[in-house]
Amino acid sequence: MEAASNVTLTPEQIASFHEQGFLVLPAVTSQEEVADLRQVFDRLFASKAGRKEGAQFDMVGHDDDDAAPALPQIINPVNYAPELRDTHYRANALAIARQLLGPEVTPAFEHAILKPAERGAATPWHQDEAFRVDPDFEYQQLSIWMPLQEATLENGCMEYIPGTNKGEVLPHRSPGSDTKVHALECAEGFDPAKAVPCPLPAGGATIHSGRTLHHAGPNLTNMPRRAYVLGFEIPPKPSAQARDFYWNRDKQTANRERKRAWRRRGGVLVEVGRKLRGGVWRSPGRLLFEVRRALRALKGS
Numbered sequence: 081m082e083a084a085s086n087v088t089l090t091p092e093q094i095a096s097f098h099e100q101g102f103l104v105l106p107a108v109t110s111q112e113e114v115a116d117l118r119q120v121f122d123r124l125f126a127s128k129a130g131r132k133e134g135a136q137f138d139m140v141g142h143d144d145d146d147a148a149p150a151l152p153q154i155i156n157p158v159n160y161a162p163e164l165r166d167t168h169y170r171a172n173a174l175a176i177a178r179q180l181l182g183p184e185v186t187p188a189f190e191h192a193i194l195k196p197a198e199r200g201a202a203t204p205w206h207q208d209e210a211f212r213v214d215p216d217f218e219y220q221q222l223s224i225w226m227p228l229q230e231a232t233l234e235n236g237c238m239e240y241i242p243g244t245n246k247g248e249v250l251p252h253r254s255p256g257s258d259t260k261v262h263a264l265e266c267a268e269g270f271d272p273a274k275a276v277p278c279p280l281p282a283g284g285a286t287i288h289s290g291r292t293l294h295h296a297g298p299n300l301t302n303m304p305r306r307a308y309v310l311g312f313e314i315p316p317k318p319s320a321q322a323r324d325f326y327w328n329r330d331k332q333t334a335n336r337e338r339k340r341a342w343r344r345r346g347g348v349l350v351e352v353g354r355k356l357r358g359g360v361w362r363s364p365g366r367l368l369f370e371v372r373r374a375l376r377a378l379k380g381s
């Protein structure tokens with residue numbers, strides 16, 4: 081059975097999202113589903129799902145095979161747990177994204193994030209758009225961030241700087257100038273003292289745009305902090321204005337090497353199959369973007 085959505089935003093919530101760059105919702109799915117998702121997440125992280133493909137890695141360390149990661153995450157966990165395909169969370173998230181960005185919106189990526197108990201590291205201040213490897217497109221994207229247990233200041237709830245969604249992408253860098261680390265941190269141009277922490281119950285959500293500056297503190301509690309992020313966007317079109325996200329050019333992360341090796345072994349065909357199964361062909365705009373992006377990647381390699 082197809083999961084149904086039941087979240088309708090008020091005009092005030094929609095206006096506030098565009099003004100402040102973020103929105104807090106107390107519930108986007110049921111507690112039963114959150115409990116199921118916790119089990120799925122624990123299984124995926126314990127079994128290192130996606131690691132060989134470069135899809136599971138440590139965000140803030142060197143991602144060595146035998147070191148305990150400080151901030152493990154999985155890109156597109158749905159590839160390793162098909163039960164994630166049909167959730168109320170997904171149906172609600174799509175409905176919310178359509179209300180905020182319009183009917184053209186399509187799913188773009190997803191993310192499972194774990195901050196391990198007592199040693200889960202802080203997520204540096206950043207704008208999500210700074211991670212885009214191809215800056216020559218115009219992006220209109222948002223992320224829906226749902227904690228699978230309560231999110232508090234002690235375990236690393238989200239914190240936002242209101243209004244930063246209206247500015248440009250600020251300069252970013254690798255933390256400690258270490259290009260072997262996957263994370264980016266915003267280098268300048270914002271005031272962390274203006275941060276608004278957003279504690280949430282399990283199954284609530286914060287929503288932020290691609291330019292809203294955000295971070296999350298370390299996990300100081302004795303319980304893991306898990307979050308499930310669903311990302312959406314208007315299919316990006318080539319930009320008239322050239323931009324240089326130089327901070328992505330010199331990255332030398334272990335997960336990128338694993339991904340390259342996996343693609344060479346035939347993983348690229350698996351990727352195409354996943355995109356088709358994910359319904360990329362249903363949106364002509366999305367399909368065009370994927371083709372343009374693939375051609376640019378070929379040209380650049």
Ligand code: NI
Nearest residue numbers: 206207208294
């Ligand atoms: Ni982010």
